[in-house]
Amino acid sequence: MNDVKKKEQGFSKAHIEFLAKKRREKIAIYCCRVGVLVVVLALWELLAFCGAIDAFITSSPSRIAAKLAQLAADGELFKHAAVTLGETLAGFAIATVVGTLVAIGLWWCEPLRKTLEPHLVILNALPKIALGPIIIIWMGSGAGAIVFMAVLICVIITVIGVLSGFMQTDKGKLTLMDTLGATKRQKLTMLVLPANIPTIVSALKINVGLSWVGSIMGEYLVSRAGLGYLIIYGGQVFDLDLVMTSTIVLCVLAAAMYGAVALFEKAVAKKFDAES
Amino acid sequence: MERPIPVVLKDVGLTYHTSDGETKAVEHLSLTLKYGDILGIVGPSGSGKTTLLSVVAGILAPTEGKVEVCGLPPSEGKDKCGYMLQRDELFPWLTIIDNVLLSAKVKGLKDRRAYAENLLDKYGLKAYADRYPRELSGGMRQRVALIRTLVPSPEILLLDEPFGALDFQTRVYVVDDVRKIIKNEGKSALFVTHDISEAISMCDALAVLSARPAHVKKFFDLSRLAHLSPMQRRDDPSFGALYDEVWKALEFKKENEI
Numbered sequence: 001m002n003d004v005k006k007k008e009q010g011f012s013k014a015h016i017e018f019l020a021k022k023r024r025e026k027i028a029i030y031c032c033r034v035g036v037l038v039v040v041l042a043l044w045e046l047l048a049f050c051g052a053i054d055a056f057i058t059s060s061p062s063r064i065a066a067k068l069a070q071l072a073a074d075g076e077l078f079k080h081a082a083v084t085l086g087e088t089l090a091g092f093a094i095a096t097v098v099g100t101l102v103a104i105g106l107w108w109c110e111p112l113r114k115t116l117e118p119h120l121v122i123l124n125a126l127p128k129i130a131l132g133p134i135i136i137i138w139m140g141s142g143a144g145a146i147v148f149m150a151v152l153i154c155v156i157i158t159v160i161g162v163l164s165g166f167m168q169t170d171k172g173k174l175t176l177m178d179t180l181g182a183t184k185r186q187k188l189t190m191l192v193l194p195a196n197i198p199t200i201v202s203a204l205k206i207n208v209g210l211s212w213v214g215s216i217m218g219e220y221l222v223s224r225a226g227l228g229y230l231i232i233y234g235g236q237v238f239d240l241d242l243v244m245t246s247t248i249v250l251c252v253l254a255a256a257m258y259g260a261v262a263l264f265e266k267a268v269a270k271k272f273d274a275e276s
Numbered sequence: 277m278e279r280p281i282p283v284v285l286k287d288v289g290l291t292y293h294t295s296d297g298e299t300k301a302v303e304h305l306s307l308t309l310k311y312g313d314i315l316g317i318v319g320p321s322g323s324g325k326t327t328l329l330s331v332v333a334g335i336l337a338p339t340e341g342k343v344e345v346c347g348l349p350p351s352e353g354k355d356k357c358g359y360m361l362q363r364d365e366l367f368p369w370l371t372i373i374d375n376v377l378l379s380a381k382v383k384g385l386k387d388r389r390a391y392a393e394n395l396l397d398k399y400g401l402k403a404y405a406d407r408y409p410r411e412l413s414g415g416m417r418q419r420v421a422l423i424r425t426l427v428p429s430p431e432i433l434l435l436d437e438p439f440g441a442l443d444f445q446t447r448v449y450v451v452d453d454v455r456k457i458i459k460n461e462g463k464s465a466l467f468v469t470h471d472i473s474e475a476i477s478m479c480d481a482l483a484v485l486s487a488r489p490a491h492v493k494k495f496f497d498l499s500r501l502a503h504l505s506p507m508q509r510r511d512d513p514s515f516g517a518l519y520d521e522v523w524k525a526l527e528f529k530k531e532n533e534i
Binding site: 179181186272 | 333335354355359361362363365367368369378379381382383434
């Protein structure tokens with residue numbers, strides 16, 4: 001707040017009013033965002049309370065809160081959330097690293113890239129969930145299969161995204177490296193990789209969402225623990241409170257992970273953003 | 277020992293191959309760059325001016341004729357040449373000093389920092405050494421690009437329309453700066469441009485190329501203007517006549533009538 005005050009010194013009255021208006025608008029939007037959430041929850045609770053909707057089918061905020069407290073108390077919540085988070089992070093990390101390495105390989109070897117490009121496009125179009133049965137047979141029914149599913153869902157799109165970033169590296173800068181007599185390795189480490197940090201970060205952002213899809217899908221197929229397992233289990237025994245609670249925990253975890261990546265993006269964007 | 281002649285091109289020819297066919301870009305081209313000179317190369321667009329620089333830099337091999345760079349074949353004379361492009365191509369994620377040192381880093385030359393800092397200092401960029409390119413004006417950035425070219429200590433500078441991306445006012449000043457720097461550092465230079473007044477104000481000699489396949493159509497010796505700076509040359513009484521002569525030698529064909 002002090003910073004703002006300091007900045008405002010020396011501005012005309014009209015400009016200070018303009019800034020104040022901007023700030024008021026920003027605050028209003030924030031209030032509305034929270035308001036939407038509050039209204040939906042209140043309506044949900046109210047309708048369930050007065051019997052307009054069947055809380056056995058729809059659950060309700062208070063029942064979810066109670067379930068959450070119960071799960072937290074007997075340690076179940078932490079256990080299952082940790083399992084899913086672990087699988088997701090593993091899938092996310094493996095897919096990003098492998099995808100980037102494959103993209104580097106394809107950039108390095110042009111005939112290989114030209115050969116494999118159509119195959120990549122078809123693999124990308126394939127709904128990976130269709131490979132579920134194959135994955136179970138190959139990887140068994142443990143966490144390995146779930147991580148594999150997450151990797152499978154993320155990795156192709158990572159390769160395609162990062163590779164297209166590599167291919168769009170500024171031609172003039174590549175010419176500069178040519179005139180300096182740079183080797184392919186020098187071009188990669190001094191130009192192509194640093195120039196594509198933003199591309200790789202945006203791949204991370206996409207992978208956050210996709211790796212959650214992968215791990216939950218995986219848990220639907222095979223699992224004895226995890227949030228996906230809780231959701232499936234809750235559905236089978238008609239414990240909608242459990243289903244809703246697990247879904248909300250999932251929401252919070254996914255949002256937190258996305259937030260972390262977004263912060264990271266902000267940190268690197270300033271330095272690596274193209275000409276500015 | 278006498279210094280070897282920086283660049284000698286003898287009867288050089290070069291043919292491009294693309295899927296659409298083959299193009300003769302250069303044919304029977306002979307040219308000599310004397311030590312300490314800035315030799316301008318003007319020609320109609322697409323006449324193979326850049327090709328010529330690539331041949332001297334050893335990036336392209338000529339299909340015919342002989343090329344010598346400081347008495348060596350271009351493949352061995354690579355480190356004698358420093359290339360400067362139309363755009364500065366500074367890397368936005370590197371500071372100015374790191375951008376300047378990029379050329380040395382790529383070529384595996386160590387201990388160039390002091391020399392690079394000295395050059396930055398000499399040409400008024402010392403205060404910006406730790407800044408990023410986005411904080412500099414276009415003219416300053418182009419000066420940084422020139423210093424990046426100078427850091428590995430090349431004998432010959434190959435300038436490929438190095439002012440093309442600058443606005444007119446900046447350009448006039450930067451031409452002045454660049455000529456001063458090249459002369460100061462005792463370099464020889466090939467300077468490709470399509471701007472006749474820029475060529476006359478910058479160079480010690482001028483070769484006008486024909487349309488493709490390119491050869492030297494006319495050669496102008498500008499050594500009598502050597503004592504004038506580029507800015508002063510623009511005001512010299514002989515400037516206008518010279519401009520007309522070069523213009524006629526170029527013989528632009530009207531591509532479409534209005």
